């Protein structure tokens with residue numbers, strides 16, 4: 001079964017076509033790092049990976065999308081695109097935690113990597129983070145200042161960990177840096193295989209909107 | 223294509239709108255509004271609006287298709303507001319449009335929100351006589367445009383130099399203890415008041431201002447004048463005559479809007495004035511424009527209130543004009559442009 005995989009929760013714009021059978025194989029993948037161009041680049045990337053995989057949208061059996069957490073504006077681009085595609089093609093949409101995909105790549109594939117902190121950039125000097133061991137999430141997801149975290153981990157991975165390597169106080173590994181399509185596809189694969197019902201793609205915002213209720217009108221005269 | 227079937231998506235502010243038109247005929251106008259979520263903040267909160275657009279997109283699409291009795295595979299094109307508007311909000315609509323376009327293999331047109339406010343009138347009154355002058359007034363914009371050809375050529379004549387007209391309504395409503403958005407409650411309160419009770423200023427109408435700002439608007443001074451007047455009353459321990467303040471404020475806004483719009487028509491030798499945007503739903507604006515235009519033999523076209531506020535039908539209506547005129551669709555990497563200039567009808 002062919003699956004379209006999307007993630008826009010980090011500065012990377014990821015689109016891929018994966019084949020899900022007993023195994024999961026990524027047939028075509030585009031990763032473009034540009035924090036300001038999610039809205040522009042995602043659709044052409046989808047078009048490109050479909051073409052590269054020799055597929056057209058009606059060939060797809062499901063859409064898998066990274067639910068974040070991530071900076072809101074970019075994150076929504078991936079989710080609304082995934083929802084529109086799945087809805088029109090009448091195929092299910094499945095959500096996967098973006099940190100989970102990184103955690104899968106960092107600890108799920110290789111045994112005994114120890115506990116790993118996965119962190120992506122949350123802007124405002126904060127990171128979105130979670131802790132994984134053997135592919136399982138032990139803590140998070142949450143958003144915090146990197147210096148304020150006291151975690152018992154062997155290493156840290158992800159774009160947010162690289163950015164704040166100096167304050168995290170643990171060894172930071174270069175890879176994986178951005179959520180890999182293989183991880184997103186692997187974590188959704190059981191649902192794809194059993195044709196689980198479609199899911200509403202609800203972003204993991206972790207933060208409330210910035211908005212304050214106004215007080216009484218300010219006097220213009222004194 | 224004479225009567226293209228076009229679906230339009232609008233998410234530039236707080237309404238998630240999906241409309242479907244066939245040529246000049248409206249088939250569906252589904253709107254989900256997040257206005258209630260913004261009310262306690264006294265204005266639209268961009269992040270709240272963007273979150274609501276994401277939630278509302280698919281259900282609103284289902285409603286529009288079902289109301290029109292068509293499938294997405296039937297449409298000739300998908301149009302979407304690409305700007306101007308709130309950046310994060312626009313992005314949800316543009317991304318959705320691309321998703322739908324990819325899935326259904328349809329061309330997509332990224333269009334200008336303001337030009338769409340003009341185009342929507344064709345759904346009510348048929349083809350627009352061109353050239354026409356358009357007055358667009360809402361919480362986000364106050365502009366006068368010269369429309370030579372809706373599918374290609376829109377020229378800005380003037381716009382507000384400070385607050386949008388609708389913003390002034392919201393702020394004055396708050397001063398008077400009326401709910402957000404301020405347009406409808408002020409319109410209602412004004413019916414009980416005397417528009418001549420208080421002489422509020424008319425921005426940019428003095429001779430010295432007209433030289434540089436003949437077709438521009440300013441509502442900030444008016445808003446401050448209303449605040450001063452209300453505060454003076456309150457300080458004196460006197461009750462505030464809400465009806466009179468609302469009526470006099472509304473009269474000042476409508477006086478300037480209609481005077482400048484009709485001046486623009488006469489200066490450009492144009493005999494059709496189109497009014498759009500949320501403030502076009504104001505009953506006094508509609509009445510005063512029609513009354514004054516009659517004196518100069520100018521025809522005023524204002525669509526019904528539901529079409530004046532932001533919706534997807536207006537985007538579809540403009541999309542239909544573009545398809546009918548043979549304009550090329552946008553590329554798949556079309557950006558959302560929160561500051562899209564008026565001269566850009568489509569991207």
Ligand SMILES: [Zn+2]
Nearest residue numbers: 339360499532
């Ligand atoms: Zn508008």
